Amino acid sequence: MIAITVDIDWAPDPVVEDTLELIEGAGVRTTLFATHASALLTSMRDHEVGIHPNFLPLTLNDCRGELDRLLGLYPRSKGVRCHSYHQNSRILDLFVERGLIYDSNVLMFQCDRIEPFRHFNGLIRVPVFWEDDVNCITGGNWVPTESMVAKMDAVYIFNFHPVHVFLNTETLRRYESAKPYYQDPAKLREFANPELSGTGTRVFLRRLLALIQAGRPATTLSQIVTSWNSRIAGSEGRPL
Numbered sequence: 001m002i003a004i005t006v007d008i009d010w011a012p013d014p015v016v017e018d019t020l021e022l023i024e025g026a027g028v029r030t031t032l033f034a035t036h037a038s039a040l041l042t043s044m045r046d047h048e049v050g051i052h053p054n055f056l057p058l059t060l061n062d063c064r065g066e067l068d069r070l071l072g073l074y075p076r077s078k079g080v081r082c083h084s085y086h087q088n089s090r091i092l093d094l095f096v097e098r099g100l101i102y103d104s105n106v107l108m109f110q111c112d113r114i115e116p117f118r119h120f121n122g123l124i125r126v127p128v129f130w131e132d133d134v135n136c137i138t139g140g141n142w143v144p145t146e147s148m149v150a151k152m153d154a155v156y157i158f159n160f161h162p163v164h165v166f167l168n169t170e171t172l173r174r175y176e177s178a179k180p181y182y183q184d185p186a187k188l189r190e191f192a193n194p195e196l197s198g199t200g201t202r203v204f205l206r207r208l209l210a211l212i213q214a215g216r217p218a219t220t221l222s223q224i225v226t227s228w229n230s231r232i233a234g235s236e237g238r239p240l
Helices: 013-025 060-073 089-097 132-138 162-167 172-181 185-189 201-213 221-236
Strands: 002-007 031-034 048-051 156-160
Touching: 002 013, 002 201, 002 221, 013 162, 013 185, 013 201, 048 060, 048 221, 060 089, 132 162, 132 172, 132 201, 156 162, 156 201, 162 172, 162 185, 162 201, 172 185
Parallel strands: 002 031, 002 156, 031 048
Antiparallel strands: none
């Protein structure tokens, strides 16, 4: 199973819309993890919206407040992914206390045969297979291939950030140069890596969407969790 996910990371709506246009143009549903109030995300119906709290650096009580703030904005959220994947056992317990079903806070970059697993507190954990900024750091390939997602019994979670899609980021140097203009889409566009270069996050997303359209359907994280819960947990599973 394949899922495309998007960490909003405070990107302005026009930058988020740019990513969604690519995804929707391929007829794919996605899971977006929200950091802030957004008219675009609040009105979202065709995609799943989870929360993306920033717990750095916060006390446990502050973490509770950050969770409550985001769940107040997006009360239908079933899942969470923390900014920078920041987590600990107490934070994982907070997710369960707040009624969240799953988290996606484990990065297993291009590891083999990934699948969800159940934490001892009942939370279902869905590891990430690929992430755009990590691909920049590691000098990874910008061409997704059929062999990359070949194992039908594995789960492939791809994670994108709208700003990296917008910039077609291929190195973090490009992102750092553009970062002062994060909230200015017109200025950001001046720093974008041309798609004709054949490298970068936007290029990878387009190629991944083409792979999906060629016969590897994608779904949302909630749907993956539901499928896994039904297959593995049986009658003891927690329904979504």
